[in-house]
Amino acid sequence: MTHTPRGARQRLLALSSRQHIEARWGALGAWLGDFPRHRCVRGPETGMAMLKGRTGGTGNAFHLGEMTLTRASVALDDGTVGHGWVRGRDHRHAELIALADAVAQHAEWQEALETRLLAPLAAELAERQRRDAATAAATRVDFFTLVRGE
Template identity: 85%
Template sequence: MTRTSRGARQRLLALSSRHHIEARWGALGRLPGHRCLRGPETGMAMLKGRIGATGNAFHLGEMTLTRASMALDDGTVGHGWVRGRDHRHAELIALADAVAQHAAWQEALETQVLAPLADELAARQRRDAATAATTRVDFFTLVRGE
């Protein structure tokens, strides 16, 4: 079993829709007792761009951001962040972070939740790239005379 790093898991769950996560979540079975430690709370992140894409940073504008921290009954704490205002989405990410710290849950989390979500995300991104690729211009040269 490959073990997804904390950062990679956070990324995967943030890029997956809450609907997709919930569809997989049930496979984990009964989770340990847990409660909200902080949040979920919605605020903003100021986004930076770079002048000319590679130069000095500048402030582009803000986006909504939600964060949550969950504690399992044994005191294990997990954190989650996600773009937007979906409290449940942030909670699920935080809960996954807490659960991932327990050997008993790791395998189920990896195989039942993260692996299928990673496949879905890859498929979606591949589909997007394939659609964009159909609009790629093929130049041809018109030969005159001869």
């Protein structure tokens, strides 16, 4: 089984809803049994992040605006530290991402995390993106140019 790279895992967890993560996290903890205890070492705390954009996608960078961001860091009982960031003000969501990051650093929990948490969340996210793309496609307008006779 291949393991999801850390950045991709963090992105997937941040884009998934807290409710979906919590539901699967509870089932994962019950399945593993000896799940690690943790404590928060930083946060969760909410702040702002500056967003940058580019003119035309490739031009000069400019400040687009600010976004609310929540971050958290947790430490497992063995000292392993995990970090989590999520847009918005959901402290529990950021804490769950940090906890998953810490747990993923342990080889004995990686496969369970992949199969019981990340794979179902990835499938849900892909389905949501497919639905959003279908909704957007339904509003697509194709323009064409009429050429006058010469």
